[in-house]
Amino acid sequence: MSGKLFVVGFGPGDEKNMTFWARDCIEKSNVVIGYETYIDLIRHLLDGKEVIETGMTEEIDRAKMAVEKAQSGNIVSIVSSGDAGIYGMAALIYEILLESGWRPGMNPDVEVVPGITSASACAALVGSPLSLDFAVVSMSDLLVPWELIEKRVRAAAAGDFVIVIYNPLSKKRTWQLQKTRDIIMEYRSPDTPVAVIKSAFREGQKIKVTTLKDMPNAENLGMLTTIIVGNSTTIYKNGIMLTPRGYSSKYTVPDFSSIIG
Numbered sequence: 593m594s595g596k597l598f599v600v601g602f603g604p605g606d607e608k609n610m611t612f613w614a615r616d617c618i619e620k621s622n623v624v625i626g627y628e629t630y631i632d633l634i635r636h637l638l639d640g641k642e643v644i645e646t647g648m649t650e651e652i653d654r655a656k657m658a659v660e661k662a663q664s665g666n667i668v669s670i671v672s673s674g675d676a677g678i679y680g681m682a683a684l685i686y687e688i689l690l691e692s693g694w695r696p697g698m699n700p701d702v703e704v705v706p707g708i709t710s711a712s713a714c715a716a717l718v719g720s721p722l723s724l725d726f727a728v729v730s731m732s733d734l735l736v737p738w739e740l741i742e743k744r745v746r747a748a749a750a751g752d753f754v755i756v757i758y759n760p761l762s763k764k765r766t767w768q769l770q771k772t773r774d775i776i777m778e779y780r781s782p783d784t785p786v787a788v789i790k791s792a793f794r795e796g797q798k799i800k801v802t803t804l805k806d807m808p809n810a811e812n813l814g815m816l817t818t819i820i821v822g823n824s825t826t827i828y829k830n831g832i833m834l835t836p837r838g839y840s841s842k843y844t845v846p847d848f849s850s851i852i853g
């Protein structure tokens with residue numbers, strides 16, 4: 593019997609940010625596989641299912657297990673936080689399948705279920721910093737050499753992209769953020785607004801807006817932190833971080849102050 597494999601992104605971690613489709617796939621599955629911290633976040637949906645939890649470094653085993661379980665006729669969800677296609681499990685699943693000669697139409701049937709990624713979840717918590725072109729960079733040099741990460745940061749900085757940083761630091765990786773700050777400051781003001789968001793939409797959520805020069809010393813840095821570095825036009829005003837779309841220089845923005853009072 594042919595099986596089914598859903599590669600599910602369940603959003604930043606809370607109920608309301610999970611799509612109906614993601615929830616539906618998890619509910620339909622008889623096997624759910626994921627990193628133990630992620631499984632904890634969706635435990636309430638898993639009654640009566642076979643649940644396979646693995647450690648953080650066991651991604652390849654997890655992906656192989658998901659493929660095998662689905663190939664043997666199960667309905668399987670392999671879960672990632674955020675979007676499963678953004679630093680998530682979807683690529684690994686397809687790499688394993690393609691290597692084995694699989695193509696669409698063969699067993700298992702695969703569907704990638706998109707979710708709200710950390711960039712959009714975190715942006716929404718501080719205002720609207722991603723309203724113009726932005727670039728996303730992960731600081732993790734486990735699989736990508738640091739020289740290449742640096743090259744990408746420099747290109748994004750030179751192009752005046754708002755820059756979203758995933759995986760800003762870990763216990764072993766502490767100096768990269770300072771180097772990143774120094775590169776971006778070659779192109780941008782040290783006072784550029786920077787949002788540092790930890791555990792968005794999860795227990796222990798922390799939001800701080802600081803400046804580029806202070807970024808490496810910000811509170812809230814950790815494995816569950818996303819950073820948003822503004823571009824040359826980004827402002828921080830009355831608690832809102834905003835990259836204006838530019839309408840105010842094209843048209844006169846109406847003065848609502850009399851209505852708002």
Ligand code: SAH
Binds near residue numbers: 680793794816
């Ligand atoms: N697939 C995920 C990203 C996984 S990489 C997604 O689309 O969001 C792991 C990184 O994601 C973390 O180091 C952190 O930068 C970010 N992240 C994941 N969950 C987060 C959350 N709830 N709040 C802030 N950042 C988060």
